[in-house]
Amino acid sequence: MQNTRDAASPAIELTRVSRRFVSPEGKAIMALRDFNMTVKRGEFCAVVGPTGCGKSTTLSLITGLAKPSDGEVRIWGEPVTDIDPRIGFVFQSDAVFPWKSVLENVAAGPLFRGTARPDALAKARDWVRRVGLAGFEHHYPHQLSGGMRKRVALAQTFINEPEILLMDEPFSALDVQTRTLMQDELLSLWRDNGASVVFVTHDLEEAIALADRVFVLTKGPATVKRVVEIDLPRPRVTSEIRYSPRFLELSRQIWEDLKDEVHI
Amino acid sequence: METTAIKPGAAPRGVPDQLSELERLAQQRLRQRHRLVIALRLAVLVVTLGGWELAARLGWIDPFFFSMPSQILAQIVTWSVEGTAQGPLWQQVAVTLEETTLGFLIGSVLGVICGIALGRNKLLADVFSIYIKIANSVPRVVLGSVFVIAFGLGMGSKVALAVVMVFFVVFANAFQGVREADRYLIANAQILGASRRQVTTAVVIPSAMSWILASLHVSFGFALVGAVVGEFLGSRQGIGLLISVAQGSFNAAGVFAAMIVLAVVALFAEFLLTSLEKRLVKWRPPQFGDGGH
Numbered sequence A: 001m002q003n004t005r006d007a008a009s010p011a012i013e014l015t016r017v018s019r020r021f022v023s024p025e026g027k028a029i030m031a032l033r034d035f036n037m038t039v040k041r042g043e044f045c046a047v048v049g050p051t052g053c054g055k056s057t058t059l060s061l062i063t064g065l066a067k068p069s070d071g072e073v074r075i076w077g078e079p080v081t082d083i084d085p086r087i088g089f090v091f092q093s094d095a096v097f098p099w100k101s102v103l104e105n106v107a108a109g110p111l112f113r114g115t116a117r118p119d120a121l122a123k124a125r126d127w128v129r130r131v132g133l134a135g136f137e138h139h140y141p142h143q144l145s146g147g148m149r150k151r152v153a154l155a156q157t158f159i160n161e162p163e164i165l166l167m168d169e170p171f172s173a174l175d176v177q178t179r180t181l182m183q184d185e186l187l188s189l190w191r192d193n194g195a196s197v198v199f200v201t202h203d204l205e206e207a208i209a210l211a212d213r214v215f216v217l218t219k220g221p222a223t224v225k226r227v228v229e230i231d232l233p234r235p236r237v238t239s240e241i242r243y244s245p246r247f248l249e250l251s252r253q254i255w256e257d258l259k260d261e262v263h264i
Numbered sequence B: 001m002e003t004t005a006i007k008p009g010a011a012p013r014g015v016p017d018q019l020s021e022l023e024r025l026a027q028q029r030l031r032q033r034h035r036l037v038i039a040l041r042l043a044v045l046v047v048t049l050g051g052w053e054l055a056a057r058l059g060w061i062d063p064f065f066f067s068m069p070s071q072i073l074a075q076i077v078t079w080s081v082e083g084t085a086q087g088p089l090w091q092q093v094a095v096t097l098e099e100t101t102l103g104f105l106i107g108s109v110l111g112v113i114c115g116i117a118l119g120r121n122k123l124l125a126d127v128f129s130i131y132i133k134i135a136n137s138v139p140r141v142v143l144g145s146v147f148v149i150a151f152g153l154g155m156g157s158k159v160a161l162a163v164v165m166v167f168f169v170v171f172a173n174a175f176q177g178v179r180e181a182d183r184y185l186i187a188n189a190q191i192l193g194a195s196r197r198q199v200t201t202a203v204v205i206p207s208a209m210s211w212i213l214a215s216l217h218v219s220f221g222f223a224l225v226g227a228v229v230g231e232f233l234g235s236r237q238g239i240g241l242l243i244s245v246a247q248g249s250f251n252a253a254g255v256f257a258a259m260i261v262l263a264v265v266a267l268f269a270e271f272l273l274t275s276l277e278k279r280l281v282k283w284r285p286p287q288f289g290d291g292g293h
Protein backbone atom coordinates (compact mmCIF):
# COMPACT_ATOMS: atom_id res chain seq x y z
CA MET A 1 0.00 0.00 0.00
CA GLN A 2 2.76 2.33 0.97
CA ASN A 3 4.33 2.45 -2.49
CA THR A 4 1.08 3.42 -4.24
CA ARG A 5 1.20 6.74 -2.44
CA ASP A 6 3.26 9.65 -3.48
CA ALA A 7 5.55 10.05 -0.47
CA ALA A 8 5.67 13.84 -0.84
CA SER A 9 1.95 14.43 -1.10
CA PRO A 10 0.11 15.80 1.95
CA ALA A 11 -2.30 13.63 3.92
CA ILE A 12 -5.30 15.73 3.00
CA GLU A 13 -5.65 18.30 0.26
CA LEU A 14 -8.76 20.25 -0.68
CA THR A 15 -8.32 22.46 -3.74
CA ARG A 16 -10.90 25.06 -4.75
CA VAL A 17 -13.67 22.91 -3.34
CA SER A 18 -17.29 24.03 -3.43
CA ARG A 19 -20.29 22.21 -2.08
CA ARG A 20 -23.85 23.19 -2.86
CA PHE A 21 -27.03 21.75 -1.39
CA VAL A 22 -30.48 21.91 -2.86
CA SER A 23 -33.03 22.12 -0.09
CA PRO A 24 -36.26 20.09 -0.35
CA GLU A 25 -38.06 23.28 -1.45
CA GLY A 26 -35.63 23.55 -4.34
CA LYS A 27 -33.55 26.42 -2.92
CA ALA A 28 -29.82 26.15 -3.45
CA ILE A 29 -27.51 26.60 -0.46
CA MET A 30 -23.80 27.15 -0.79
CA ALA A 31 -22.00 25.51 2.12
CA LEU A 32 -18.40 25.79 0.90
CA ARG A 33 -16.91 28.11 -1.69
CA ASP A 34 -13.46 27.98 -3.17
CA PHE A 35 -12.20 26.14 -0.14
CA ASN A 36 -8.49 25.31 0.13
CA MET A 37 -6.90 23.33 2.90
CA THR A 38 -3.83 21.16 3.27
CA VAL A 39 -3.03 18.86 6.16
CA LYS A 40 0.48 17.48 6.37
CA ARG A 41 1.15 13.90 7.40
CA GLY A 42 1.02 13.42 11.14
CA GLU A 43 -0.20 16.98 11.66
CA PHE A 44 -2.96 17.92 14.09
CA CYS A 45 -5.15 20.60 12.51
CA ALA A 46 -8.08 22.28 14.17
CA VAL A 47 -10.86 24.04 12.30
CA VAL A 48 -12.83 26.80 14.00
CA GLY A 49 -15.66 28.77 12.53
CA PRO A 50 -19.17 29.99 13.29
CA THR A 51 -22.02 27.50 13.48
CA GLY A 52 -23.43 26.48 10.11
CA CYS A 53 -20.46 27.75 8.11
CA GLY A 54 -19.69 24.36 6.59
CA LYS A 55 -17.29 22.59 8.95
CA SER A 56 -19.17 19.29 9.05
CA THR A 57 -19.58 19.46 5.30
CA THR A 58 -15.81 19.71 4.90
CA LEU A 59 -15.30 16.55 6.96
CA SER A 60 -17.92 14.58 5.06
CA LEU A 61 -16.13 15.49 1.81
CA ILE A 62 -12.89 14.04 3.18
CA THR A 63 -14.59 10.80 4.26
CA GLY A 64 -16.14 10.33 0.85
CA LEU A 65 -19.64 10.27 2.36
CA ALA A 66 -20.32 13.35 0.21
CA LYS A 67 -18.93 14.53 -3.11
CA PRO A 68 -17.74 18.07 -3.86
CA SER A 69 -19.78 20.07 -6.37
CA ASP A 70 -16.57 21.62 -7.72
CA GLY A 71 -12.89 21.22 -6.98
CA GLU A 72 -10.95 18.26 -5.79
CA VAL A 73 -10.43 16.38 -2.53
CA ARG A 74 -7.31 14.22 -2.30
CA ILE A 75 -5.94 12.04 0.45
CA TRP A 76 -2.31 11.00 0.13
CA GLY A 77 -2.39 12.43 -3.36
CA GLU A 78 -5.26 10.31 -4.62
CA PRO A 79 -8.78 11.63 -5.30
CA VAL A 80 -11.38 10.47 -2.76
CA THR A 81 -13.80 8.09 -4.41
CA ASP A 82 -15.23 5.92 -1.67
CA ILE A 83 -14.99 5.62 2.11
CA ASP A 84 -11.31 4.98 2.76
CA PRO A 85 -10.60 2.29 5.38
CA ARG A 86 -7.67 4.34 6.69
CA ILE A 87 -10.01 7.07 7.90
CA GLY A 88 -11.47 7.28 11.38
CA PHE A 89 -14.31 9.59 12.41
CA VAL A 90 -15.53 10.70 15.82
CA PHE A 91 -18.97 12.28 15.77
CA GLN A 92 -20.42 15.08 17.82
CA SER A 93 -23.49 13.16 18.80
CA ASP A 94 -23.40 9.80 20.51
CA ALA A 95 -22.75 7.52 17.59
CA VAL A 96 -21.99 4.42 19.65
CA PHE A 97 -24.47 1.63 19.07
CA PRO A 98 -26.92 1.66 21.98
CA TRP A 99 -27.82 -2.03 21.60
CA LYS A 100 -24.22 -3.20 21.82
CA SER A 101 -22.21 -3.53 25.00
CA VAL A 102 -19.02 -1.48 25.42
CA LEU A 103 -16.88 -4.41 24.29
CA GLU A 104 -19.02 -5.13 21.22
CA ASN A 105 -19.04 -1.45 20.33
CA VAL A 106 -15.27 -1.28 20.39
CA ALA A 107 -14.98 -4.56 18.48
CA ALA A 108 -17.41 -3.36 15.79
CA GLY A 109 -14.77 -2.02 13.39
CA PRO A 110 -12.57 -5.14 13.28
CA LEU A 111 -15.69 -7.34 13.05
CA PHE A 112 -17.06 -5.32 10.12
CA ARG A 113 -13.68 -5.66 8.47
CA GLY A 114 -13.66 -9.43 8.77
CA THR A 115 -11.41 -10.07 11.78
CA ALA A 116 -12.26 -13.36 13.51
CA ARG A 117 -14.52 -12.79 16.50
CA PRO A 118 -12.13 -14.02 19.24
CA ASP A 119 -9.31 -11.85 17.87
CA ALA A 120 -11.58 -8.84 17.53
CA LEU A 121 -12.85 -9.21 21.09
CA ALA A 122 -9.34 -9.67 22.49
CA LYS A 123 -8.19 -6.54 20.69
CA ALA A 124 -11.29 -4.67 21.85
CA ARG A 125 -10.69 -5.71 25.45
CA ASP A 126 -7.22 -4.20 25.21
CA TRP A 127 -8.60 -0.94 23.81
CA VAL A 128 -11.32 -0.75 26.44
CA ARG A 129 -8.56 -0.95 29.03
CA ARG A 130 -6.47 1.67 27.24
CA VAL A 131 -9.25 4.24 27.40
CA GLY A 132 -9.72 3.49 31.10
CA LEU A 133 -12.98 1.57 30.92
CA ALA A 134 -11.76 -1.78 32.25
CA GLY A 135 -14.59 -3.36 34.20
CA PHE A 136 -17.26 -1.77 32.01
CA GLU A 137 -16.93 -4.21 29.09
CA HIS A 138 -20.45 -5.54 29.47
CA HIS A 139 -22.22 -2.29 30.24
CA TYR A 140 -24.57 -0.76 27.70
CA PRO A 141 -24.06 2.85 26.61
CA HIS A 142 -27.11 4.13 28.49
CA GLN A 143 -25.47 2.91 31.69
CA LEU A 144 -22.41 5.13 31.13
CA SER A 145 -21.80 8.83 31.60
CA GLY A 146 -21.33 11.12 28.61
CA GLY A 147 -17.57 11.16 29.11
CA MET A 148 -17.41 7.37 29.28
CA ARG A 149 -19.46 7.08 26.08
CA LYS A 150 -16.94 9.37 24.41
CA ARG A 151 -14.15 7.07 25.57
CA VAL A 152 -16.01 4.19 23.94
CA ALA A 153 -16.24 6.23 20.75
CA LEU A 154 -12.49 6.98 20.87
CA ALA A 155 -11.61 3.30 21.41
CA GLN A 156 -14.02 2.31 18.64
CA THR A 157 -12.23 4.66 16.26
CA PHE A 158 -8.62 4.08 17.36
CA ILE A 159 -8.91 0.27 17.27
CA ASN A 160 -8.99 0.54 13.46
CA GLU A 161 -5.62 2.33 13.61
CA PRO A 162 -6.73 5.19 11.38
CA GLU A 163 -4.09 7.17 9.52
CA ILE A 164 -6.45 10.08 9.06
CA LEU A 165 -8.58 11.04 12.02
CA LEU A 166 -11.54 13.34 11.56
CA MET A 167 -13.38 14.69 14.57
CA ASP A 168 -16.55 16.78 14.42
CA GLU A 169 -16.95 18.74 17.65
CA PRO A 170 -16.46 15.49 19.56
CA PHE A 171 -16.38 16.97 23.04
CA SER A 172 -18.86 19.81 22.70
CA ALA A 173 -21.59 18.00 24.63
CA LEU A 174 -19.37 17.38 27.66
CA ASP A 175 -18.99 19.53 30.75
CA VAL A 176 -15.81 21.59 31.02
CA GLN A 177 -13.91 19.29 33.40
CA THR A 178 -14.70 16.12 31.46
CA ARG A 179 -13.82 17.90 28.24
CA THR A 180 -10.35 18.78 29.53
CA LEU A 181 -9.77 15.16 30.57
CA MET A 182 -10.91 13.91 27.19
CA GLN A 183 -8.59 16.35 25.40
CA ASP A 184 -5.62 14.94 27.29
CA GLU A 185 -6.83 11.42 26.59
CA LEU A 186 -7.04 12.25 22.90
CA LEU A 187 -3.57 13.76 22.82
CA SER A 188 -2.07 10.68 24.45
CA LEU A 189 -3.87 8.32 22.07
CA TRP A 190 -2.80 10.44 19.13
CA ARG A 191 0.84 10.46 20.27
CA ASP A 192 0.94 6.67 19.95
CA ASN A 193 -1.09 6.57 16.76
CA GLY A 194 0.48 9.44 14.79
CA ALA A 195 -2.50 10.05 12.49
CA SER A 196 -3.12 13.23 10.56
CA VAL A 197 -6.00 14.91 12.37
CA VAL A 198 -8.70 17.38 11.42
CA PHE A 199 -10.47 18.44 14.58
CA VAL A 200 -13.53 20.62 14.12
CA THR A 201 -14.64 22.71 17.06
CA HIS A 202 -16.34 25.98 17.84
CA ASP A 203 -14.25 26.23 21.00
CA LEU A 204 -11.26 28.42 20.22
CA GLU A 205 -9.29 27.40 23.32
CA GLU A 206 -9.80 23.73 22.56
CA ALA A 207 -8.43 24.32 19.06
CA ILE A 208 -5.31 26.07 20.37
CA ALA A 209 -4.70 23.55 23.15
CA LEU A 210 -4.76 20.59 20.79
CA ALA A 211 -3.57 21.65 17.37
CA ASP A 212 -0.39 22.33 15.43
CA ARG A 213 -2.32 24.63 13.13
CA VAL A 214 -5.71 26.31 13.46
CA PHE A 215 -7.82 27.09 10.39
CA VAL A 216 -10.19 29.98 10.98
CA LEU A 217 -13.16 29.89 8.62
CA THR A 218 -15.43 32.70 7.52
CA LYS A 219 -19.17 32.49 8.03
CA GLY A 220 -20.98 30.41 5.40
CA PRO A 221 -20.25 29.71 2.62
CA ALA A 222 -16.97 28.94 4.32
CA THR A 223 -13.58 29.87 3.02
CA VAL A 224 -10.36 29.77 4.99
CA LYS A 225 -9.89 33.19 6.53
CA ARG A 226 -6.58 32.55 8.23
CA VAL A 227 -4.26 29.77 9.26
CA VAL A 228 -2.45 30.15 12.58
CA GLU A 229 0.60 28.09 13.57
CA ILE A 230 0.39 26.99 17.20
CA ASP A 231 4.00 26.91 18.38
CA LEU A 232 3.26 25.63 21.88
CA PRO A 233 5.61 22.82 22.90
CA ARG A 234 4.46 19.20 23.06
CA PRO A 235 3.67 17.10 24.99
CA ARG A 236 0.95 19.40 26.26
CA VAL A 237 -1.26 19.16 29.30
CA THR A 238 -4.39 20.94 28.17
CA SER A 239 -5.52 21.93 31.66
CA GLU A 240 -2.23 23.77 32.27
CA ILE A 241 -1.30 25.06 28.88
CA ARG A 242 -4.26 27.43 28.72
CA TYR A 243 -2.58 29.65 31.38
CA SER A 244 0.67 30.11 29.49
CA PRO A 245 1.26 33.65 28.11
CA ARG A 246 1.74 32.39 24.56
CA PHE A 247 -1.61 30.60 24.71
CA LEU A 248 -3.37 33.79 25.74
CA GLU A 249 -1.62 35.73 23.00
CA LEU A 250 -2.67 33.20 20.34
CA SER A 251 -6.14 33.09 21.75
CA ARG A 252 -6.52 36.87 21.49
CA GLN A 253 -5.07 36.91 18.00
CA ILE A 254 -7.45 34.25 16.66
CA TRP A 255 -10.42 35.75 18.41
CA GLU A 256 -9.73 39.02 16.54
CA ASP A 257 -10.25 37.07 13.29
CA LEU A 258 -13.16 35.02 14.48
CA LYS A 259 -15.26 37.70 16.11
CA ASP A 260 -16.03 39.46 12.82
CA GLU A 261 -17.56 36.20 11.61
CA VAL A 262 -19.75 35.36 14.54
CA HIS A 263 -21.74 38.60 14.75
CA ILE A 264 -25.40 37.77 14.77
CA MET B 1 -18.14 35.70 64.96
CA GLU B 2 -19.99 34.03 67.78
CA THR B 3 -23.31 34.35 66.07
CA THR B 4 -22.24 32.20 63.11
CA ALA B 5 -20.84 29.40 65.26
CA ILE B 6 -22.69 26.13 64.98
CA LYS B 7 -22.50 23.52 67.67
CA PRO B 8 -20.69 20.61 66.07
CA GLY B 9 -22.74 17.45 65.86
CA ALA B 10 -26.05 19.00 66.81
CA ALA B 11 -27.56 19.36 63.37
CA PRO B 12 -26.05 16.27 61.74
CA ARG B 13 -27.58 14.01 64.36
CA GLY B 14 -31.03 15.48 63.95
CA VAL B 15 -31.13 15.49 60.15
CA PRO B 16 -30.96 11.73 59.45
CA ASP B 17 -33.70 11.12 62.02
CA GLN B 18 -35.94 13.63 60.32
CA LEU B 19 -35.19 12.13 56.92
CA SER B 20 -35.92 8.54 57.93
CA GLU B 21 -39.12 9.68 59.62
CA LEU B 22 -40.11 11.45 56.40
CA GLU B 23 -39.26 8.37 54.38
CA ARG B 24 -41.31 6.12 56.63
CA LEU B 25 -44.33 8.41 56.37
CA ALA B 26 -44.03 8.64 52.60
CA GLN B 27 -43.80 4.88 52.20
CA GLN B 28 -46.75 4.40 54.47
CA ARG B 29 -48.78 6.81 52.37
CA LEU B 30 -47.76 4.98 49.18
CA ARG B 31 -48.87 1.63 50.64
CA GLN B 32 -52.15 3.09 51.79
CA ARG B 33 -52.84 4.52 48.37
CA HIS B 34 -52.02 1.22 46.71
CA ARG B 35 -54.47 -0.59 48.97
CA LEU B 36 -57.11 2.03 48.27
CA VAL B 37 -56.74 1.61 44.48
CA ILE B 38 -57.08 -2.16 44.72
CA ALA B 39 -60.10 -1.90 46.98
CA LEU B 40 -61.77 0.56 44.60
CA ARG B 41 -61.06 -1.69 41.61
CA LEU B 42 -62.69 -4.63 43.39
CA ALA B 43 -65.62 -2.43 44.33
CA VAL B 44 -66.14 -1.39 40.68
CA LEU B 45 -66.09 -5.05 39.63
CA VAL B 46 -68.51 -6.15 42.32
CA VAL B 47 -70.90 -3.26 41.68
CA THR B 48 -70.90 -3.86 37.92
CA LEU B 49 -71.36 -7.62 38.04
CA GLY B 50 -73.72 -7.45 41.02
CA GLY B 51 -75.77 -4.71 39.37
CA TRP B 52 -75.99 -6.73 36.17
CA GLU B 53 -77.06 -9.87 38.03
CA LEU B 54 -79.56 -7.94 40.11
CA ALA B 55 -81.02 -6.09 37.15
CA ALA B 56 -81.48 -9.35 35.26
CA ARG B 57 -83.04 -11.15 38.21
CA LEU B 58 -85.40 -8.25 39.00
CA GLY B 59 -86.42 -8.15 35.35
CA TRP B 60 -85.11 -4.63 34.64
CA ILE B 61 -83.21 -6.07 31.68
CA ASP B 62 -84.22 -9.19 29.81
CA PRO B 63 -81.78 -12.00 30.67
CA PHE B 64 -82.70 -13.64 27.37
CA PHE B 65 -80.90 -10.87 25.49
CA PHE B 66 -78.35 -9.67 28.04
CA SER B 67 -77.78 -12.83 30.07
CA MET B 68 -76.34 -12.48 33.56
CA PRO B 69 -73.00 -13.23 35.25
CA SER B 70 -74.21 -16.41 36.98
CA GLN B 71 -75.47 -17.84 33.65
CA ILE B 72 -72.22 -16.92 31.92
CA LEU B 73 -70.22 -18.63 34.65
CA ALA B 74 -72.47 -21.68 34.42
CA GLN B 75 -71.91 -21.75 30.64
CA ILE B 76 -68.14 -21.66 31.04
CA VAL B 77 -68.32 -24.42 33.62
CA THR B 78 -70.53 -26.54 31.34
CA TRP B 79 -68.15 -26.02 28.42
CA SER B 80 -65.11 -26.94 30.47
CA VAL B 81 -66.72 -29.96 32.10
CA GLU B 82 -68.97 -31.38 29.39
CA GLY B 83 -67.38 -29.80 26.35
CA THR B 84 -69.03 -27.71 23.65
CA ALA B 85 -71.20 -28.91 20.79
CA GLN B 86 -68.07 -28.97 18.58
CA GLY B 87 -65.89 -30.84 21.09
CA PRO B 88 -63.93 -30.04 24.24
CA LEU B 89 -63.41 -26.36 25.09
CA TRP B 90 -59.63 -26.61 25.19
CA GLN B 91 -59.71 -27.93 21.63
CA GLN B 92 -61.63 -24.86 20.43
CA VAL B 93 -59.11 -22.64 22.20
CA ALA B 94 -56.23 -24.64 20.73
CA VAL B 95 -57.60 -24.37 17.20
CA THR B 96 -58.08 -20.62 17.46
CA LEU B 97 -54.67 -20.18 19.05
CA GLU B 98 -53.03 -22.24 16.34
CA GLU B 99 -54.64 -20.16 13.57
CA THR B 100 -53.74 -16.97 15.41
CA THR B 101 -50.14 -17.95 16.03
CA LEU B 102 -49.57 -19.17 12.47
CA GLY B 103 -51.15 -16.05 11.02
CA PHE B 104 -49.20 -13.87 13.42
CA LEU B 105 -45.86 -15.51 12.62
CA ILE B 106 -46.32 -15.53 8.84
CA GLY B 107 -47.78 -12.03 8.79
CA SER B 108 -45.09 -10.50 10.96
CA VAL B 109 -42.19 -12.21 9.19
CA LEU B 110 -43.54 -11.03 5.83
CA GLY B 111 -44.19 -7.58 7.26
CA VAL B 112 -40.70 -7.25 8.69
CA ILE B 113 -39.01 -8.49 5.51
CA CYS B 114 -41.05 -6.23 3.22
CA GLY B 115 -40.72 -3.27 5.57
CA ILE B 116 -36.95 -3.55 5.74
CA ALA B 117 -36.59 -4.21 2.00
CA LEU B 118 -38.68 -1.17 1.08
CA GLY B 119 -37.18 0.95 3.84
CA ARG B 120 -33.65 0.28 2.58
CA ASN B 121 -34.41 0.56 -1.13
CA LYS B 122 -35.80 3.86 -2.35
CA LEU B 123 -36.78 2.55 -5.78
CA LEU B 124 -38.70 -0.44 -4.39
CA ALA B 125 -40.41 1.91 -1.95
CA ASP B 126 -41.43 4.35 -4.69
CA VAL B 127 -42.78 1.57 -6.90
CA PHE B 128 -44.67 -0.47 -4.31
CA SER B 129 -45.82 2.14 -1.78
CA ILE B 130 -48.86 3.06 -3.91
CA TYR B 131 -50.05 -0.55 -4.11
CA ILE B 132 -49.55 -1.10 -0.42
CA LYS B 133 -51.56 2.01 0.27
CA ILE B 134 -54.39 0.74 -1.93
CA ALA B 135 -54.32 -2.74 -0.39
CA ASN B 136 -54.25 -1.20 3.06
CA SER B 137 -57.37 0.87 2.37
CA VAL B 138 -59.49 -2.25 1.69
CA PRO B 139 -61.34 -3.14 4.91
CA ARG B 140 -59.52 -6.35 5.65
CA VAL B 141 -62.35 -8.19 7.32
CA VAL B 142 -64.13 -8.25 3.94
CA LEU B 143 -61.29 -10.38 2.63
CA GLY B 144 -62.44 -13.05 5.09
CA SER B 145 -65.28 -14.03 2.77
CA VAL B 146 -62.91 -14.25 -0.16
CA PHE B 147 -60.56 -16.48 1.83
CA VAL B 148 -63.36 -18.78 2.99
CA ILE B 149 -64.40 -19.23 -0.64
CA ALA B 150 -60.81 -19.72 -1.79
CA PHE B 151 -59.37 -21.83 1.03
CA GLY B 152 -62.47 -23.56 2.35
CA LEU B 153 -63.76 -24.05 5.87
CA GLY B 154 -60.44 -25.39 7.24
CA MET B 155 -57.59 -23.61 8.90
CA GLY B 156 -56.19 -21.99 5.74
CA SER B 157 -58.80 -19.28 5.40
CA LYS B 158 -58.44 -18.19 9.05
CA VAL B 159 -54.67 -18.13 8.86
CA ALA B 160 -54.86 -16.10 5.65
CA LEU B 161 -57.14 -13.53 7.24
CA ALA B 162 -54.89 -13.32 10.32
CA VAL B 163 -51.85 -12.85 8.05
CA VAL B 164 -53.52 -9.98 6.24
CA MET B 165 -54.56 -8.36 9.51
CA VAL B 166 -51.01 -8.55 10.86
CA PHE B 167 -48.99 -7.81 7.75
CA PHE B 168 -49.86 -4.17 7.19
CA VAL B 169 -49.36 -3.12 10.79
CA VAL B 170 -45.98 -4.79 11.06
CA PHE B 171 -44.95 -3.65 7.60
CA ALA B 172 -45.77 -0.02 8.31
CA ASN B 173 -43.81 -0.07 11.57
CA ALA B 174 -40.79 -1.91 10.18
CA PHE B 175 -40.69 0.56 7.28
CA GLN B 176 -40.92 3.54 9.58
CA GLY B 177 -38.37 2.06 11.96
CA VAL B 178 -35.88 1.62 9.13
CA ARG B 179 -36.44 5.17 7.96
CA GLU B 180 -35.92 6.55 11.44
CA ALA B 181 -32.57 4.79 11.92
CA ASP B 182 -30.13 7.45 13.07
CA ARG B 183 -28.05 8.64 10.15
CA TYR B 184 -25.03 9.26 12.35
CA LEU B 185 -25.12 5.65 13.52
CA ILE B 186 -25.25 4.55 9.89
CA ALA B 187 -22.39 6.85 8.91
CA ASN B 188 -20.39 5.64 11.89
CA ALA B 189 -20.86 2.00 10.87
CA GLN B 190 -19.89 2.80 7.28
CA ILE B 191 -16.70 4.50 8.34
CA LEU B 192 -15.88 1.69 10.76
CA GLY B 193 -15.95 -0.55 7.72
CA ALA B 194 -19.49 -1.93 7.44
CA SER B 195 -20.73 -3.08 4.05
CA ARG B 196 -24.26 -2.21 2.97
CA ARG B 197 -25.49 -5.55 4.25
CA GLN B 198 -23.70 -5.13 7.55
CA VAL B 199 -25.27 -1.69 7.93
CA THR B 200 -28.67 -3.32 7.51
CA THR B 201 -28.06 -6.16 9.93
CA ALA B 202 -25.94 -4.34 12.52
CA VAL B 203 -27.55 -0.90 12.56
CA VAL B 204 -30.84 -0.64 10.71
CA ILE B 205 -32.56 -3.76 12.02
CA PRO B 206 -31.58 -3.28 15.67
CA SER B 207 -32.69 0.32 15.62
CA ALA B 208 -35.97 -0.61 13.92
CA MET B 209 -36.45 -3.31 16.55
CA SER B 210 -38.35 -1.21 19.06
CA TRP B 211 -40.75 -0.07 16.31
CA ILE B 212 -41.22 -3.65 15.15
CA LEU B 213 -41.77 -4.96 18.67
CA ALA B 214 -44.34 -2.27 19.34
CA SER B 215 -46.27 -3.38 16.27
CA LEU B 216 -46.00 -7.06 17.23
CA HIS B 217 -47.65 -6.16 20.46
CA VAL B 218 -50.82 -4.85 18.87
CA SER B 219 -50.78 -7.19 15.94
CA PHE B 220 -51.19 -10.35 17.98
CA GLY B 221 -54.57 -8.92 18.92
CA PHE B 222 -55.27 -8.30 15.23
CA ALA B 223 -54.30 -11.88 14.38
CA LEU B 224 -56.78 -13.06 17.00
CA VAL B 225 -59.49 -10.87 15.48
CA GLY B 226 -58.65 -12.28 12.03
CA ALA B 227 -58.85 -15.87 13.22
CA VAL B 228 -62.09 -15.37 15.15
CA VAL B 229 -63.79 -13.44 12.34
CA GLY B 230 -62.68 -16.13 9.89
CA GLU B 231 -64.19 -18.81 12.09
CA PHE B 232 -67.31 -16.73 12.44
CA LEU B 233 -67.67 -16.55 8.68
CA GLY B 234 -67.45 -20.31 8.24
CA SER B 235 -65.60 -23.08 10.04
CA ARG B 236 -65.90 -26.37 11.87
CA GLN B 237 -64.06 -25.48 15.06
CA GLY B 238 -62.77 -22.56 17.12
CA ILE B 239 -63.91 -19.84 19.48
CA GLY B 240 -65.37 -17.86 16.61
CA LEU B 241 -67.62 -20.79 15.83
CA LEU B 242 -68.68 -20.96 19.48
CA ILE B 243 -69.81 -17.35 19.24
CA SER B 244 -71.54 -17.93 15.94
CA VAL B 245 -73.37 -21.04 17.22
CA ALA B 246 -74.38 -19.30 20.44
CA GLN B 247 -75.65 -16.36 18.44
CA GLY B 248 -77.62 -18.68 16.13
CA SER B 249 -79.37 -20.27 19.08
CA PHE B 250 -79.95 -16.92 20.85
CA ASN B 251 -77.70 -18.05 23.68
CA ALA B 252 -76.48 -14.72 25.04
CA ALA B 253 -74.61 -16.40 27.90
CA GLY B 254 -72.68 -18.43 25.30
CA VAL B 255 -71.60 -15.29 23.43
CA PHE B 256 -70.39 -13.64 26.62
CA ALA B 257 -68.69 -16.82 27.79
CA ALA B 258 -66.80 -17.11 24.49
CA MET B 259 -65.82 -13.45 24.83
CA ILE B 260 -64.35 -14.12 28.24
CA VAL B 261 -62.39 -17.12 26.95
CA LEU B 262 -61.04 -14.86 24.16
CA ALA B 263 -60.07 -12.18 26.63
CA VAL B 264 -58.15 -14.67 28.74
CA VAL B 265 -56.29 -15.92 25.66
CA ALA B 266 -55.47 -12.36 24.59
CA LEU B 267 -54.23 -11.36 28.05
CA PHE B 268 -52.03 -14.43 28.24
CA ALA B 269 -50.50 -13.67 24.82
CA GLU B 270 -49.95 -10.06 25.86
CA PHE B 271 -48.07 -11.27 28.93
CA LEU B 272 -45.85 -13.56 26.83
CA LEU B 273 -45.09 -10.80 24.31
CA THR B 274 -44.21 -8.32 27.03
CA SER B 275 -41.68 -10.68 28.58
CA LEU B 276 -40.19 -11.40 25.13
CA GLU B 277 -39.90 -7.68 24.46
CA LYS B 278 -38.14 -7.10 27.77
CA ARG B 279 -35.53 -9.70 26.88
CA LEU B 280 -34.97 -8.44 23.35
CA VAL B 281 -34.43 -4.80 24.20
CA LYS B 282 -32.49 -5.11 27.42
CA TRP B 283 -30.09 -2.49 26.09
CA ARG B 284 -32.79 0.17 26.26
CA PRO B 285 -32.67 2.62 29.14
CA PRO B 286 -35.62 2.35 31.51
CA GLN B 287 -38.50 4.63 30.60
CA PHE B 288 -39.20 7.59 32.81
CA GLY B 289 -41.28 6.43 35.71
CA ASP B 290 -40.24 2.82 35.97
CA GLY B 291 -36.93 1.51 37.22
CA GLY B 292 -34.92 3.43 39.78
CA HIS B 293 -36.25 1.49 42.73
Ligand SMILES: Nc1ncnc2c1ncn2[C@@H]1O[C@H](COP(=O)(O)OP(=O)(O)O)[C@@H](O)[C@H]1O
Residues within 6 Å of the ligand: A021, A022, A023, A029, A030, A031, A049, A050, A051, A052, A053, A054, A055, A056, A057, A058, A220
Ligand atom coordinates in the same frame (compact mmCIF):
# COMPACT_ATOMS: atom_id res chain seq x y z
N1 LIG C 1 -27.88 17.71 3.65
C1 LIG C 1 -28.03 19.05 3.60
N2 LIG C 1 -29.01 19.59 2.85
C2 LIG C 1 -29.17 20.92 2.78
N3 LIG C 1 -28.38 21.80 3.41
C3 LIG C 1 -27.38 21.34 4.17
C4 LIG C 1 -27.14 19.93 4.31
N4 LIG C 1 -26.09 19.76 5.13
C5 LIG C 1 -25.68 20.99 5.49
N5 LIG C 1 -26.45 21.94 4.90
C6 LIG C 1 -26.27 23.39 5.04
O1 LIG C 1 -24.92 23.68 4.81
C7 LIG C 1 -24.45 24.65 5.72
C8 LIG C 1 -23.23 24.14 6.44
O2 LIG C 1 -23.58 23.06 7.28
P1 LIG C 1 -22.53 22.33 8.23
O3 LIG C 1 -21.40 21.86 7.42
O4 LIG C 1 -23.29 21.28 8.99
O5 LIG C 1 -22.10 23.48 9.22
P2 LIG C 1 -21.24 23.41 10.57
O6 LIG C 1 -20.80 22.00 10.78
O7 LIG C 1 -20.11 24.35 10.35
O8 LIG C 1 -22.10 23.90 11.67
C9 LIG C 1 -25.60 24.98 6.65
O9 LIG C 1 -26.20 26.17 6.20
C10 LIG C 1 -26.56 23.84 6.47
O10 LIG C 1 -27.87 24.28 6.60
Ligand SMILES: [Mg+2]
Residues within 6 Å of the ligand: A055, A056, A057, A168
Ligand atom coordinates in the same frame (compact mmCIF):
# COMPACT_ATOMS: atom_id res chain seq x y z
MG1 LIG D 1 -21.38 20.71 12.37
